[in-house]
Amino acid sequence: xKIAVLGTGTVGPTIAGALAGLGHEVVIGTRDPEATLARTxxxxxxAAPFAQWHAGHSQxxxxxxxxxxxxxxxxxxxxxxGGSLDALTAAGAANLAGKVLVDVANPLDFxxxxxxxxxxxNTDSLAEQIQRAFPEARVVKTLNTMTASVMxxxxxxxxxxxxxxxxxxxxxxxxxxxxxxxxxxxxxIIDLGDITTARGAEMIMPLWLRLWGxxxxxxxxxxxxx
Ligand code: NAP
Numbered sequence: 001x002k003i004a005v006l007g008t009g010t011v012g013p014t015i016a017g018a019l020a021g022l023g024h025e026v027v028i029g030t031r032d033p034e035a036t037l038a039r040t041x042x043x044x045x046x047a048a049p050f051a052q053w054h055a056g057h058s059q060x061x062x063x064x065x066x067x068x069x070x071x072x073x074x075x076x077x078x079x080x081x082g083g084s085l086d087a088l089t090a091a092g093a094a095n096l097a098g099k100v101l102v103d104v105a106n107p108l109d110f111x112x113x114x115x116x117x118x119x120x121x122n123t124d125s126l127a128e129q130i131q132r133a134f135p136e137a138r139v140v141k142t143l144n145t146m147t148a149s150v151m152x153x154x155x156x157x158x159x160x161x162x163x164x165x166x167x168x169x170x171x172x173x174x175x176x177x178x179x180x181x182x183x184x185x186x187x188x189i190i191d192l193g194d195i196t197t198a199r200g201a202e203m204i205m206p207l208w209l210r211l212w213g214x215x216x217x218x219x220x221x222x223x224x225x226x
Contacts, residue, residue, distance in 0.1 A: 004029050004068035006087055007078030008036050010044060011104060011148045013053050015076055018152035020060050022183050027061035028054075029068030029091065037062060069095035074102065074176065075137075081107035081126055085133055097136035100173045102180070103127050103198075104143040104151070106205050115209045118202060127167060127198035138173035141198035142166045142181065145208065147218035154185045154221070162221035163188040167198040190224060 005016040006029035013028065020026045030036040039050050047053075054062060061068070069075050069091035079087040084105045088096065107126040109119040120129060127141040142164060143151045154160040164186045168174050178189050192200060204222070212218050 001025070001074055002072050003027075003074045003076065004063075004072035004091075005076040005078055006030075006065050006068060006091060007076070007080075008050050009078070009080070010047050011151070012076075012078040013050070013057070014148040014152055015078060015104070016060050017053075017057050018184060019180075020057060026059075027063050027068040027071060029063055029065040029087075031065065031087075031090065033062045033064060065091040066095060069099075072099065074100045074180075076102045076104065077130065078104050081105045082109070084126060085129060088130060088134060093134055093136065096134050099137060100170075100176050101130065101134065101137040101139045102143075102177055103130055103139055103141045106144050106202060108205065115206070115213075118205060121203060122199065125196070125199040125202045127202070128195050131169065131195045138168065138170040139195055140166055140168035140170070140173050140177040141195065141201055142177055145201055145204045146221045150219065150221050152184045154187075157219060157221050158223070160185055160187055162223040163190055164221075165190050165192050165197075165201045167192045167195055167201055169194050188224070 002025045003019050004027050005012050008030045016026045016028050037051050065087055077084055105126055107118050108116040110116045127139055131139040150157050164181055166174050166177055181189050
């Protein structure tokens with residue numbers, strides 16, 4: 001399928017590379033393709049500069065948020081939570097209308113220092129904000145509860161014996177996302193319900209962040225035993 005992955009941090013390239021490896025036609029979206037390709041400094045957490053990553057994935061296009069979304073059947077939001085609404089506004093409501101919009105972002109708020117808190121939280125979620133702002137997009141929250149490498153290679157943690165959640169109003173969109181998740185190797189895919197259930201998935205982040213500190217690694221995931 002034609003998939004736009006909006007985001008050039010750690011998650012965007014990780015998901016884009018995995019999708020391309022599965023045979024999808026992938027374009028990465030960014031605010032300014034030229035500036036992004038000119039970045040030479042390391043990414044967050046020592047990730048390779050974007051251009052270096054792209055040199056090894058030259059089949060993946062790099063475009064503005066709008067151009068990437070315009071040509072896609074599915075759009076993945078892998079942008080910074082604080083910038084997601086701006087990024088999707090730049091992508092353009094018309095380019096998102098009717099499309100599955102996979103939201104993997106977390107609304108982390110670093111304004112009070114570390115560890116970050118969430119904004120919005122509890123009675124709202126970033127996924128709901130996105131669905132309200134783009135009512136014609138079919139938003140599905142997923143994958144935000146694990147680190148990027150685990151998103152696309154679940155077998156790398158406990159042989160893949162762990163869980164991933166989906167939240168969204170559109171049943172067909174959740175089926176499409178479930179199919180994508182199975183392509184990555186996820187087996188325990190739990191449909192939490194409508195888009196308001198994304199509050200729960202986003203509110204796992206405070207626990208995830210403390211586990212990261214306690215375990216000294218982000219390479220873990222949650223298993224819902226039942
Ligand atoms: P990030 O640094 O959080 O986000 C980078 C992306 O956000 C870039 O594409 C950047 O655009 C865009 N961006 C930042 N501010 C923006 C603004 N004001 N307007 C428009 N776009 C803006 O990268 P990340 O670590 O890959 O995380 C991406 C998302 O996934 C985040 O929401 C994060 O919370 C979530 N998440 C991350 C992980 C992980 O393992 N890192 C795991 C689960 C969920 P440019 O391309 O133009 O620079």
